[in-house]
Amino acid sequence: MPKITEEVYYIPGQDEFMPDSHAYVLGKPSSQNLSLIDAGLTRKGSYKIQSIQKAGIELSSIKRIIMTHTHLDHIGCLAEISKEIPWAELWVHHLEGDLLEQGDERGVYGMDMFRGLCQSQFGLKPGAFKFQVNRKLQGGETLDLGGSVWEVIHIPGHSMGSIGLYHRSTKILIPGDVVYADYAIGRFDLYGAKASQLKESLMRLGELEVDILLPGHNQIVKDLPKGYVLKTARQWESYLT
Numbered sequence: 001m002p003k004i005t006e007e008v009y010y011i012p013g014q015d016e017f018m019p020d021s022h023a024y025v026l027g028k029p030s031s032q033n034l035s036l037i038d039a040g041l042t043r044k045g046s047y048k049i050q051s052i053q054k055a056g057i058e059l060s061s062i063k064r065i066i067m068t069h070t071h072l073d074h075i076g077c078l079a080e081i082s083k084e085i086p087w088a089e090l091w092v093h094h095l096e097g098d099l100l101e102q103g104d105e106r107g108v109y110g111m112d113m114f115r116g117l118c119q120s121q122f123g124l125k126p127g128a129f130k131f132q133v134n135r136k137l138q139g140g141e142t143l144d145l146g147g148s149v150w151e152v153i154h155i156p157g158h159s160m161g162s163i164g165l166y167h168r169s170t171k172i173l174i175p176g177d178v179v180y181a182d183y184a185i186g187r188f189d190l191y192g193a194k195a196s197q198l199k200e201s202l203m204r205l206g207e208l209e210v211d212i213l214l215p216g217h218n219q220i221v222k223d224l225p226k227g228y229v230l231k232t233a234r235q236w237e238s239y240l241t
C-alpha cells in the first residue's frame with residue numbers, strides 16, 4: 001500500500017467487472033487515531049483489510065470510516081470491514097447518512113436496473129445497506145484526524161451527499177467521484193445527481209490550490225498541473241446545465 005505522505009496511505013481499488021473504489025488511510029501513524037476514507041465494492045473488504053495490515057498499520061488504530069459518498073462501489077464492503085473493526089465509527093454527509101439510517105438504498109444503487117443486477121450478482125438482499133451513522137457531516141467542518149487537519153467540502157452533483165476532503169498545507173484533495181485524472185468527471189445521471197450542482201461543485205474545487213489529486217477511481221496524480229480542476233470544470237461546463 002503506497003504511502004503518499006506521512007499522513008496519507010493509498011489503497012488502490014481492485015476493479016472486477018465493476019469498479020472498486022480506492023481507499024485512503026489518513027492520520028499520523030503515531031496518533032493511533034486513523035481514518036479510513038471509503039470502503040469499496042462488495043467482496044473487497046478482506047483485500048482492503050489485508051492492505052492496511054501489510055502496510056504495518058494496526059487495525060486497532062482505525063477509529064472511523066468516512067465516506068466520500070455512498071454508491072455501491074464505495075460502500076459495498078463497508079459491512080465486511082466493520083465486522084473486522086466493529087469499534088470504527090461511520091461518518092457520512094447527512095443527506096446520504098439519513099438514507100442509510102432509513103435503509104433507503106436509492107443512494108447506494110443509483111438506479112433500479114443497477115439494483116437488480118447487483119443484488120443478483122452479489123446475492124445482496126434488500127436492506128443490506130442499513131447503517132447507523134455516528135457523525136453526520138454538513139460540509140464546512142475542519143477535522144483533526146490523528147494530527148492531520150482536513151477540511152470537509154460538500155460537493156453535490158455526482159450524488160447529493162458527496163464530500164471532498166482537503167488538506168490545505170500539503171494541497172491534497174480527495175474529491176470522491178467528482179473529478180478524476182485526465183480531465184474526467186463523475187457521472188451525473190444517478191439518483192440524487194444533478195448536473196448544475198456538479199458544475200458548481202467543480203467550480204468550488206477549482207478555487208483550491210491542489211498539487212495532489214486522490215480520486216475515487218483511476219490514476220492518482222501527484223504533480224497536478226496548476227489550475228487543473230478549474231480547467232476540467234470549464235471543459236465540462238456546457239454539458240452541466
Ligand SMILES: [Zn+2]
Nearest residue numbers: 069071158177
Ligand atoms: Zn460514485
Ligand SMILES: [Zn+2]
Nearest residue numbers: 021073177216
Ligand atoms: Zn465510485
